[in-house]
Amino acid sequence: MSTLLDPRAVPLALRSRLVLGVASVAGLMMLCWPLLVQVPADGSGRTDPPFLFLLLLPLVIAVVVAEISEGGMDSRVLAILGVLSAINALMRLLSAGTAGVELVFFLLILAGRVFGAGFGFVLGVTSLFASALLTAGVGPWLPFQMMAAAWVGMGAGLLPRRVSGRWEIAMLAAYGVVAAYAFGLLMNLSGWPFLLGIAVPGHEGNLSYVAGAPLLDNLQTFLVYSLITSTGSFDTGRAITTALALVLLGPSVLTTLRRASRRAVVSPS
16 A cells, blocks of 8 residues: 555566666667767767667567556556656647756656656656657657656656655755756767767867767867856756746645555555
């Protein structure tokens, strides 16, 4: 029988955890390939990560299938997943990331907190996929967005469960800020290697990815590129929007989601 702070709101079986872990590690490797793989300077033999990244989608689907087969998600939980995915997609359509205003992470973090890491992971995937269909945002960047959003939801489900009240809201707001900046860095990393001849006004030198360059050199270049292009603008706007929404609306939405979780979640026998 679940409680308000039940760390297994939607239980994850061992198989689900393994699949979730494999998908996360593989996704992280696909995002970090420019910093980890030595690529010839002429680009010969280079593998285009967006195509290989599509191989991760069956793993994401396997997470859902494994949870259903193990009794972690019943039809009521799946209905909640569908409703939250639709709401998140609509919220993203309305905010559209203008000036960094992004409302997707607000509900994603709260749902991950209430229903657990597995639910948060799947909600991140379905929310970004549904919003991409609504906004015609389907492209090679979508799998990266889906995985990064999935990590945001999963991380919320892994936060300490004994924290409650105002401290819980403060913790979620702080996590929202960290997640907003981390999402921005991951999205920059997914596209940065393909941008050639990056020149930023007021900064000397080229900020493009250099194939085969030392790890620390490329990492330093990437961090400077992110700081100049997005950290102080879009990422900061996303962080402020997410934190404010969590502080102002978080308590009431948490209460609503927890009431729904008590009715929907079925503990495994």
